[in-house]
Amino acid sequence: MTSTGLPDSLIATLPGSSYTDPAVFAQEQEHIFETMWFCVARASELARPGAFRTVDVGRESILLTRARDHSVRAYFNVCRHRGAKLCTEEAGEVKRAFQCPYHAWTYDLNGKLVAAPNLTKMPDVGRTEYGLVSVAVREWLGYVWVCLAENPPSFEEDVVGEVVGRLGDVESIEHYDIDHLSVGRRIVYDVRANWKLIIENFMECYHCATIHPELTEVLPEFADGYAAQYYVGHGAEFGEGVEGFTVDGSEGLDRIPGVAQDQDRRYYAITVKPQVFINLVPDHVIFHRMYPVAVDRTVVECDWLYLPHVVESGKDVSRSVELFDRVNRQDFDACERTQPGMSSRMYAKGGVLVPSEHHIGAFHDWVNERLGGGPR
Numbered sequence: 001m002t003s004t005g006l007p008d009s010l011i012a013t014l015p016g017s018s019y020t021d022p023a024v025f026a027q028e029q030e031h032i033f034e035t036m037w038f039c040v041a042r043a044s045e046l047a048r049p050g051a052f053r054t055v056d057v058g059r060e061s062i063l064l065t066r067a068r069d070h071s072v073r074a075y076f077n078v079c080r081h082r083g084a085k086l087c088t089e090e091a092g093e094v095k096r097a098f099q100c101p102y103h104a105w106t107y108d109l110n111g112k113l114v115a116a117p118n119l120t121k122m123p124d125v126g127r128t129e130y131g132l133v134s135v136a137v138r139e140w141l142g143y144v145w146v147c148l149a150e151n152p153p154s155f156e157e158d159v160v161g162e163v164v165g166r167l168g169d170v171e172s173i174e175h176y177d178i179d180h181l182s183v184g185r186r187i188v189y190d191v192r193a194n195w196k197l198i199i200e201n202f203m204e205c206y207h208c209a210t211i212h213p214e215l216t217e218v219l220p221e222f223a224d225g226y227a228a229q230y231y232v233g234h235g236a237e238f239g240e241g242v243e244g245f246t247v248d249g250s251e252g253l254d255r256i257p258g259v260a261q262d263q264d265r266r267y268y269a270i271t272v273k274p275q276v277f278i279n280l281v282p283d284h285v286i287f288h289r290m291y292p293v294a295v296d297r298t299v300v301e302c303d304w305l306y307l308p309h310v311v312e313s314g315k316d317v318s319r320s321v322e323l324f325d326r327v328n329r330q331d332f333d334a335c336e337r338t339q340p341g342m343s344s345r346m347y348a349k350g351g352v353l354v355p356s357e358h359h360i361g362a363f364h365d366w367v368n369e370r371l372g373g374g375p376r
Helices: 022-033 155-167 195-203 213-218 220-224 308-312 318-343 355-370
Strands: 038-042 051-057 060-066 072-076 091-093 097-099 106-108 113-115 136-140 143-147 182-191 266-272 276-281 284-294 297-306
Touching: 022 284, 022 355, 038 051, 038 060, 051 284, 060 143, 072 136, 072 143, 097 113, 136 155, 143 155, 155 266, 182 308, 182 318, 195 266, 195 284, 195 297, 195 318, 195 355, 213 220, 213 318, 297 308, 297 318
Parallel strands: none
Antiparallel strands: 038 143, 051 060, 051 091, 060 072, 097 106, 106 113, 136 143, 182 297, 266 276, 276 284, 284 297
């Protein structure tokens, strides 16, 4: 029996209020989503100068665009004049500049104030000083990542480091050449559950035999509740007779050429806190990005990435998409079934984690530390 009064096999979870209290969610927005590197878009969505996308990161709206020099820029989506939202569309393209629909203050792709009514009569107004406020931005794995912090943490330590911690080195993910893959399918899920429940679900496989019959047919070790992400460098092996990572185990699509021999016929899952899941298989990559919207709602954007010629040729990707789409829906249904229980008086002090889930306790400690507390 531990000091908490639990049997040695069990450790406590976070309390229910961590998943239901809007005040806790507000703290998470401030201390996690608005201070860490946050993945916001596929870089190919910003294909040309002037292409843009708007995304919510924590409590802020962020404007992403590609400048004339083809670099990706990110700005707070707020006009410097009276605070109006500069772009209200989710995506689009401008020719040369962004114009506020309220008073027509206009900014070029580099964020500089280039025009406004009567601006020439205000020579003391600095065009750069009153330009859009920039946000730190990086491109990696073909995705755009932003950080709202004034002094962003090291991208190499916080993002690349998560991948290295899971796979053992960065070369293992470089074999998949994710930067140059193409989006073959995108599905957006609106999940009525707290973002932490989704991460916790993704990190463990204690539930796999119960709710993932298709997945455990392809990856038999998952039927034993094996927490593959817990072991550095481990990839779950395809079952005997399974030809590809497809809904029926049939042959997949063209294998990514750089995938190493010891990575073939294996599935690797990686969690990059706070909101990215990366799934690697020999012929495609499945890339999830979570956008926590409210304490009990999370939008998940999921891309299936293939070799460019596979997508351009119109090859049928439905069997590989269907496998993980089913997995996603099964997982999100479980999270939605769990969310109401977080409000129960029975769960006020939380639940318990069995040994194959103990690594989730480290995630809970990480959340507490980010919010200014210590380990539980």
